[in-house]
Amino acid sequence: MKKTLFAITIGCATALTTMLTAPTSAGAAGLTAPTQQITIQGKKPARFNHGTHTALGLECGACHHDQEHQPRNAEAIGAMAPEQLKCAGCHNKDFKNSKLQKPSQIFHAKCKECHNAGYNDKKGPTKCAGCHLAKGKQAIEGC
């Protein structure tokens, strides 16, 4: 029960933050990455924390790119709605490269490979539970 409540709290907090920051995202406030941990939704939801990654010195464009696969900088991102930043907006069954259509393909390539190789002498989690939320923490009903 405690765990469920915790998950719900995190979920609501994330949703609330998105709502609160959304109206200002076209202005200067949009230039910074979300400070709360976000959940990447899908068949097997995973956690992602921008702060951990920007603290490593990673540019936004290390993960966010445009339709030409050119890196997006904080300014370009600030002018976009969060919805437009969804990786699956491009990487879906219609994507030209069949090896980059499914969430597991793009995220495991992007996230796991760096975690395995390491960055600035630090390694990230490579075990499933290091990124994926435990079952039961997935549903954020009522939020």
Ligand code: HEC
């Ligand atoms: C470095 C982080 C990370 C690790 C480690 C990781 N995953 Fe994932 N995985 C993700 C992300 C992010 C997604 C996208 C969320 C989603 O689609 O549900 C994802 C998606 C998936 C999906 C959904 C497949 C699809 O295409 O819809 C499955 C299944 C999956 N992972 C299984 C695993 C298994 C099994 C392991 C361990 C062997 C693992 N993952 C380890 C980050 C990770």
Ligand code: HEC
């Ligand atoms: C290590 C990879 C990575 C880096 C670096 C990164 N992001 Fe993200 N960002 C993501 C992922 C993954 C998502 C979720 C996309 C999805 O759900 O499909 C995301 C989502 C977002 C969102 C939408 C949040 C929401 O709640 O939907 C914003 C805004 C954002 N990023 C801004 C930034 C900015 C600004 C920077 C640079 C300062 C940055 N990001 C750097 C991976 C990254």
Ligand code: HEC
């Ligand atoms: C506006 C469309 C678009 C969005 C949004 C997008 N991508 Fe891509 N992505 C591309 C294109 C185009 C390529 C190049 C494909 C090729 O060379 O076959 C690519 C290539 C990739 C690759 C393979 C090359 C590499 O960089 O390792 C990965 C992995 C990837 N994207 C992950 C992501 C992730 C994760 C997100 C969300 C943070 C994302 N993409 C958002 C269009 C997009």
Ligand code: HEC
């Ligand atoms: C370019 C390298 C790189 C990329 C890309 C990257 N990570 Fe990481 N990640 C790291 C490193 C290094 C750490 C360990 C940081 C530390 O120990 O301070 C880490 C830590 C983490 C952690 C554990 C700490 C925390 O923030 O909760 C999670 C979860 C995580 N990454 C998820 C992801 C997901 C999901 C993606 C893809 C959307 C991703 N990472 C992309 C390098 C990367």
